[in-house]
Amino acid sequence: MDERLTARMLKTCLLVIxxxxxxxxxxxxxxxxxxxxxxxxLDKDADELFMQARRAEVTPGNTDEENISGLYQLAADKGHWxxxxxLSRRYLDGIGVPTDSGKALDLTEKLIEMxxxxxxxxxxxxxxxxxGVHQDTKAAWQYLHKAASMGEPNALVRIGxxxxxxxxxxxxxxxxxxxxxxxxxxxxxALGQHEYADWLEIVDKNYPKAxxxxxxxxxxxxxxxxxx
Numbered sequence: 001m002d003e004r005l006t007a008r009m010l011k012t013c014l015l016v017i018x019x020x021x022x023x024x025x026x027x028x029x030x031x032x033x034x035x036x037x038x039x040x041x042l043d044k045d046a047d048e049l050f051m052q053a054r055r056a057e058v059t060p061g062n063t064d065e066e067n068i069s070g071l072y073q074l075a076a077d078k079g080h081w082x083x084x085x086x087l088s089r090r091y092l093d094g095i096g097v098p099t100d101s102g103k104a105l106d107l108t109e110k111l112i113e114m115x116x117x118x119x120x121x122x123x124x125x126x127x128x129x130x131x132g133v134h135q136d137t138k139a140a141w142q143y144l145h146k147a148a149s150m151g152e153p154n155a156l157v158r159i160g161x162x163x164x165x166x167x168x169x170x171x172x173x174x175x176x177x178x179x180x181x182x183x184x185x186x187x188x189x190a191l192g193q194h195e196y197a198d199w200l201e202i203v204d205k206n207y208p209k210a211x212x213x214x215x216x217x218x219x220x221x222x223x224x225x226x227x228x
Contacts (some may be wrong), residue, residue, distance in 0.1 A: 030176070032183035035117050035151030039081070046078035055082070065096030077109065081116045088122060092131060101132035117152035120144075124155070148180065153192040156184035164199060174203060185213055190220030 042050075053071035056062050069090050075083035088107035091100045105126060111119025119144045125134050127140035145154035157180070164177030180200045184192030197213035200206045 023130040029102070030179040030183070031134050032179075032186060035148060035153065035187050038060040038115060038150050040079075040114055040116065042082070043078050046075045046080035046083065049075035049078070050080050050083045054084070065090075067096075069096030079114070081111060081118075081194055084111055085116075085118050085122065101126070105132035117147050117150035118148070118154070120147035121152045121155045148183075151183065151187055153184040153187040153189035156180045156187070157192060157195045160184065160195065160199070161225060164203065185216075188220075190217045193220065 017194075023194075047179040049071050053068050053075065056064065056068050056071070062068075068085065072083045072087040072090065076087050084107045086096075089095075091097055091104040091107070093099070093105035097103075097168040106123075108119055108122040108126060112123060114120075124140045124147065127136045128141060129135070142159060144155050148159050160177045160180035161174045162177075163180065165172070167173070178199060181192070185196035186192070193213045194217035197210045197217060200210035200213065204210075
């Protein structure tokens with residue numbers, strides 16, 4: 001074989017090997033949306049009713065749950081999306097109102113009509129648990145992704161957990177998990193910041209960055225309940 005041809009073939013083979021070993025893999029594409037861009041403005045009077053309910057709800061020793069639910073109802077009637085969310089949770093748990101999955105579903109559907117991200121997350125929870133609707137895990141997953149695509153931190157954390165921890169070890173996708181956790185942390189959510197810090201500490205071993213997000217989470221309250 002001609003020496004020049006042999007040299008050219010060898011050079012080509014080396015180039016292919018170089019491309020295969022050094023070219024970066026196609027990165028996971030994920031656009032982190034801002035939940036704030038989807039949230040409707042709050043009526044001033046409705047927000048005052050909501051704040052009255054929240055103040056009473058977090059006051060130690062306050063047992064007037066019916067009054068709290070009543071204040072949430074008044075705010076919800078004025079289209080206050082946070083009150084609608086909290087009231088739906090109280091109907092699911094039977095706090096200050098009779099347990100009623102149907103009313104929780106009605107409030108969730110109203111949130112979705114308003115295109116509020118947490119409405120889609122709440123629907124995912126209802127579908128996953130079969131509360132007020134037939135249990136449908138496939139539909140729940142779709143609603144969860146819809147909420148995450150709008151920057152809803154609970155949904156982002158849940159999907160991050162799925163890819164990073166829930167799947168069998170050999171199927172876990174750390175790149176996806178990190179992207180969802182990081183996006184949750186960008187939503188001014190103490191929950192998102194804390195869960196991202198956990199990820200950075202446990203998986204990434206990036207302790208300085210983890211400490212930073214733990215501090216942010218501490219500033220917003222680490223033990224974040226489902227209530228807003």
